[in-house]
Amino acid sequence: MSSNTHAPAATPTTRLCTHTLTSLHYRDADLVEDLMGQKTFTEVMLMQILGRTPRAVDLRMTDVVLIVLMEHGLTPSAITTRLIYMSAPENLQGAVAAGLLAVGSSFVGTMENCARLLDRIVDAADPDHEAREIARHYKGLKSPVPGFGHHLHKPVDPRAYKLLDMGRAEPELPGTRIRALETLARAVDASAGRPITINATGAVAALLGEIGVPTGVMRGFAVISRAAGLVAHIVEEQQSPSGRFIWDTVEQAIPYVGNAVRASP
Amino acid sequence: MSSNTHAPAATPTTRLCTHTLTSLHYRDADLVEDLMGQKTFTEVMLMQILGRTPRAVDLRMTDVVLIVLMEHGLTPSAITTRLIYMSAPENLQGAVAAGLLAVGSSFVGTMENCARLLDRIVDAADPDHEAREIARHYKGLKSPVPGFGHHLHKPVDPRAYKLLDMGRAEPELPGTRIRALETLARAVDASAGRPITINATGAVAALLGEIGVPTGVMRGFAVISRAAGLVAHIVEEQQSPSGRFIWDTVEQAIPYVGNAVRASP
């Protein structure tokens, strides 16, 4: 009577993990026999996410991307994690989870928006034309092209520069996404009439694309890496608490301007 | 007028990250010059969390711990992440964050409870006596000792066995936490009158303690590792969705037993 009457969904399956009375398997590998003591965290993570044994070049690109995404100081993520940790210190996972909710469309997770543009350029019959169309579109919106520009790092984001250099130095990579980003950069510069920084998320989008990470999964690498960064913020918060200071500072900096207490001296 | 009148908190400081117009620093290292292309993700993560340059043995122990904590199939974490991803696919970080909230006091995060016991045994004048007191206490509660027992892996949790073997093989580790766990295991077995499995979270507590991770931070390693595992579940959900099936299955399995619809045929 309390039933869902639409056609039942087909039975889904999983390939990620299984366990028996005496063993645990990640995909086709035996955790104890094949992975523990033989593979790194990055290696097993990539195997689980990509569904294949990662190559050395995949590990190099993933490690550098994860390192770059780990930290940027007292960002909205880090401030959030510190405030939530102060409020519920028994619940470390809640503090990290709250901070991760900031890995969104406006910061950190923006590589997805750039990767979608690179996908379009790679798939286009005329990549230069497609890139010019993209640049024109964002100019019309008076909005920066995803992957370009940085409020701080000008004229060159040193992280982006190094990431792309590392990618270009890998002969096993196809190079299509890096070239698409270069094509887009030419169009963006031409449209702006001056050089516009390729930022770190733009370079990350290109590199993750080069090793075959689907665009819709890229934000996940930011989430994993930032989780590690936020745990370090919790350690610092345990050693030298900042939560109460942040609360006081913000409360005093933003005045109340209603009519409630007009008459107060 | 809208002021917080308690004494202002002292100005906190941070050592985790700073940035200038041309560079980004993680602790004392230059991200571009010192880390990118030279360090792995595990290495930089440990440097940020522990505040020191990790040794090779620290990396080996951390990698194996992170691998072990990554996956255990369709757990509450993974089910949650899949359901939230179905509900808001534009918001991958929300799906991971929701799943991480399950890394709590009952599952995955339980290494903290075991590590607290190991801390007590290490600090005790008479470790065997302390271990017997702990075993007696939990027997009185009719509750398993944290780090011991597993509903599935009996009589031996193969992950725990391998973790402890790997730790014992490392001459640079002090061995105090592993010995404390062995001391506790003898007391637990004596109290039960039969051998009780050391489970994976018990062994993880010992190993992370061996490399100097404070007890109050250990749950963070589960959070980081599980974040990677949950991203893999999202990839599988993108390829072969299970969310609607899970919803239907649970809804049909749990009957409504109120009086609302008694008269329905």
Add this chain to the structure above:
Amino acid sequence: MSSNTHAPAATPTTRLCTHTLTSLHYRDADLVEDLMGQKTFTEVMLMQILGRTPRAVDLRMTDVVLIVLMEHGLTPSAITTRLIYMSAPENLQGAVAAGLLAVGSSFVGTMENCARLLDRIVDAADPDHEAREIARHYKGLKSPVPGFGHHLHKPVDPRAYKLLDMGRAEPELPGTRIRALETLARAVDASAGRPITINATGAVAALLGEIGVPTGVMRGFAVISRAAGLVAHIVEEQQSPSGRFIWDTVEQAIPYVGNAVRASP
């Protein structure tokens, strides 16, 4: 040196709340003198959200909308809350927060998508033409029009019917959003060649619009109401736990199909 060099943001202000040594104010009201014991929760909530004293009709519409959005049984939200509560029972807020993350673009929060269509129809020079364009657009996508259709409640969603009846019976409401929904319904039916159910989120979008809730805030009403519904699920979970059963049921229903354990007997 670690400074943010973009132009500093202007100082924001708040009108929501202030406190002095002896009083607390919500907007221009004194909490103790003006609100406690004199206003209902719905009344104060609306005052805070809309920035004006709500009329009786605003309260009637808001109460009925909040009631309708509170429950729909063992939804992804409720399953999530129960699983997270089992995993970290010391942290009730985490269980509710996780469940709320399911109030997204696919379920519950969908009234926003419908409200955007109503906004377009209200603003259009030719509302009928705009409605036909919308119906044509979604037909092209082979996707239901937001606010229309329901996998369960056919041919009429009784909640939607009642909501719209209640709205039509209020002479103080302008009626523009309800008429826009009716206009859209005619276009949707014509496009489909048969009557398509207006669902509850469609009717909610119209009613919240009638009392002046901006489209970008509507999802918030689902969040508030569902928070109450999820607390009731936690109470039931405390009395008769379902978390372990859900876990077992899902794990057994979704088979592992990798190659790890082919040879097992």
Add this chain to the structure above:
Amino acid sequence: MSSNTHAPAATPTTRLCTHTLTSLHYRDADLVEDLMGQKTFTEVMLMQILGRTPRAVDLRMTDVVLIVLMEHGLTPSAITTRLIYMSAPENLQGAVAAGLLAVGSSFVGTMENCARLLDRIVDAADPDHEAREIARHYKGLKSPVPGFGHHLHKPVDPRAYKLLDMGRAEPELPGTRIRALETLARAVDASAGRPITINATGAVAALLGEIGVPTGVMRGFAVISRAAGLVAHIVEEQQSPSGRFIWDTVEQAIPYVGNAVRASP
């Protein structure tokens, strides 16, 4: 093969909600016939949480408690919600969920800790003795007794005073929890040698206990009410954004003190 071998959990049931092809039921009530247009949000919420038809006095006490818990200005909750909303504005529910994670053991959710003390006093053979024991215990910890003291509202928290006055004026309430709080207050004052403020969470604990809310559910009322408060913060953030300002303010207020950039001019 991937099976959970512990004894299967018994099939749980639910009384909260069911639906048929033509109706939706909340507990034993028909949503459309019995609730919509006839009950307030507070009324249906209490019916779902408490499993009984609430009395008028239950509604009065619940409304005033929910109002009191809704707002306290730019708290960790509100700051978090604003930062997450800036980072992922497409995902309003994530911003509220993140803010709710601050309703923890340190703030807002603290009524649970006080309610546990009231439970002990109510159940004690000698309530005065039990209250003195509690006061002595916290004095030994040099920690405030839950429900007592406030960094801002001294010597009297006007919200607590009004809440208790309202509770005392209700002849239908048993009065046991309010008397337990008074007993505890006498012991706390005697132990401190001066009057200590009963704070709002102490009074909330007493009032929710008076209407029969179990201690383990009380934090849920803070979560529901704060969800409404946080939606109002999002509305203000949409009208006059503060997120970037908060980020800048905090980043500039907390200096980096590592060795990375010593030599910078």
